[in-house]
Amino acid sequence: MKKRCFSFLSCICVVVLSGCSKGPSDTAESFFAAIEKKDYEKACSYVSEDDLKKSQSQVKVSLVKVKSIISMMPAEAVEKIIIVEDLANRSAEDFFVGMMKMAAEEGEELFICPEILKEKVDGDKATVWCKDAEGKEDQMELVKENGRWVMLFSPPQE
Numbered sequence: 296m297k298k299r300c301f302s303f304l305s306c307i308c309v310v311v312l313s314g315c316s317k318g319p320s321d322t323a324e325s326f327f328a329a330i331e332k333k334d335y336e337k338a339c340s341y342v343s344e345d346d347l348k349k350s351q352s353q354v355k356v357s358l359v360k361v362k363s364i365i366s367m368m369p370a371e372a373v374e375k376i377i378i379v380e381d382l383a384n385r386s387a388e389d390f391f392v393g394m395m396k397m398a399a400e401e402g403e404e405l406f407i408c409p410e411i412l413k414e415k416v417d418g419d420k421a422t423v424w425c426k427d428a429e430g431k432e433d434q435m436e437l438v439k440e441n442g443r444w445v446m447l448f449s450p451p452q453e
Contacts, residue, residue: 317443317444318416318444319421319422319423319437320411320414320423322437322443322444322445322446323423323425323435323437324411325337325341326341327425329341330395330407331409335391335392335395336388338391339388339391339392341445342391342448343438343440343447346445346446346447346448347390350390350448350449351383351387351390353449354390358380358383361376378393382394382397406433407427407428408425408427408435409425409427409428410425410426410427411424412426419439420437420439421436421437421438421444422434422435423435435447
């Protein structure tokens with residue numbers, strides 16, 4: 296009886312642990328699936344927190360430059376700048392989700408790469424090659440953050 300109980304517990308541990316060990320390709324697939332479902336909160340969970348904050352900072356710098364010529368812009372553009380500025384002053388996650396929703400509402404086609412072709416892991420960095428619905432190949436960079444793979448949108452720092 297003890298042997299059977301131990302075997303059962305061992306099987307459960309293997310199943311649970313194998314579900315937890317996502318590789319770079321799994322992360323990329325999960326990210327693109329969330330984007331496709333318009334679940335931007337979930338998609339955000341697959342993005343590097345450091346990278347989100349870096350992107351948010353870059354937007355803030357750009358906004359300072361844009362504000363110098365804001366008086367020459369049409370009202371529609373000024374409204375968008377105000378929305379982006381508001382998002383840039385929120386949490387990195389709110390910034391990401393808000394920008395994704397704004398892009399989708401404006402009819403921008405969000406990059407979705409449903410077919411993973413291959414991956415290359417080099418320590419805590421990885422590259423995943425994928426193919427979009429139109430057959431165009433692209434690659435995504437990932438890093439390990441707090442023991443899990445996450446997507447990068449800006450080039451990794453050496």
